[in-house]
Amino acid sequence: MIDEQVLDGLHPMDKLLRADRIPHIWCPGCGIGTVVYSFLSALIKSGLDLDKVAVVSGIGCTGRAAGYINLDSFHTTHGRALPFATGLKLGNPELKVVVFSGDGDLISIGGNHFIHAARRNMDIAVICVNNFTYGMTGGQLGPTTPIRAKTTTSPYGNTEHPFNLPYLAAASGAVYVARWTSLDARRTERAIGEALAKKGFSFVEVIAPCPTLYGNMNKMKTGLDQMRFYEENSVIRHGAEPKDVDITLNGQIIVGKFVDIEKPTYLDLRDNIGSIV
Numbered sequence: 001m002i003d004e005q006v007l008d009g010l011h012p013m014d015k016l017l018r019a020d021r022i023p024h025i026w027c028p029g030c031g032i033g034t035v036v037y038s039f040l041s042a043l044i045k046s047g048l049d050l051d052k053v054a055v056v057s058g059i060g061c062t063g064r065a066a067g068y069i070n071l072d073s074f075h076t077t078h079g080r081a082l083p084f085a086t087g088l089k090l091g092n093p094e095l096k097v098v099v100f101s102g103d104g105d106l107i108s109i110g111g112n113h114f115i116h117a118a119r120r121n122m123d124i125a126v127i128c129v130n131n132f133t134y135g136m137t138g139g140q141l142g143p144t145t146p147i148r149a150k151t152t153t154s155p156y157g158n159t160e161h162p163f164n165l166p167y168l169a170a171a172s173g174a175v176y177v178a179r180w181t182s183l184d185a186r187r188t189e190r191a192i193g194e195a196l197a198k199k200g201f202s203f204v205e206v207i208a209p210c211p212t213l214y215g216n217m218n219k220m221k222t223g224l225d226q227m228r229f230y231e232e233n234s235v236i237r238h239g240a241e242p243k244d245v246d247i248t249l250n251g252q253i254i255v256g257k258f259v260d261i262e263k264p265t266y267l268d269l270r271d272n273i274g275s276i277v
Contacts, residue, residue: 029223031182031208062102079109120174139213
């Protein structure tokens with residue numbers, strides 16, 4: 001049976017995108033658009049009331065996604081997506097709050113907010129598109145850039161130890177932690193769907209190509225080069241210890257669902273403070 005939307009010339013995502021703001025800013029080969037599609041597809045399948053979903057982002061290439069998504073969305077200041085999201089959740093606990101942003105925004109200038117939102121177990125789903133660099137501002141070294149990787153501010157190779165994001169999230173208190181690549185669009189969709197359904201601080205890292213800057217400086221000049229690398233070097237290891245899923249330059253990328261636990265959220269504890277012994 002032919003979908004009526006197809007007959008009408010509509011794309012399944014049309015109602016969830018702000019068409020007047022497209023074409024988008026992302027470069028050819030960038031993985032962010034694929035992750036946006038996975039997110040919107042998961043959102044449609046989630047059964048959530050879309051009038052009660054809020055998407056928050058910070059500054060950067062990934063941060064622009066909030067402006068393209070046709071939901072209540074907030075394009076906030078650099079590194080401050082999680083404080084805004086926390087305020088939204090505390091102000092209206094009925095909202096499903098999603099933070100959709102990049103590794104530089106969430107983990108560098110926003111790193112302190114990240115660990116404390118996870119520690120408090122705020123009921124927020126966080127999607128982090130990790131392309132190992134500051135894409136919007138010129139390809140500088142970021143907090144996830146692998147050792148020896150070249151960037152515009154480390155032209156001879158990075159000498160700083162990068163964050164292992166699943167380990168950081170798990171150690172800080174996240175109740176759900178997963179990692180996929182943008183090549184794994186269906187698995188990314190499934191993980192985001194699980195994060196949306198989870199009560200508490202949920203974290204999904206998606207490794208995505210930045211061919212214009214990171215890829216160009218590290219011998220992967222097209223999005224297809226990086227996608228081919230993901231296909232050849234991704235290893236699915238559900239339940240892996242987050243401390244063991246570091247990413248090294250040209251090394252394996254361990255993907256899968258690493259953490260899925262239950263514990264009271266910040267609001268659970270706040271609202272039941274009188275019953276805590």
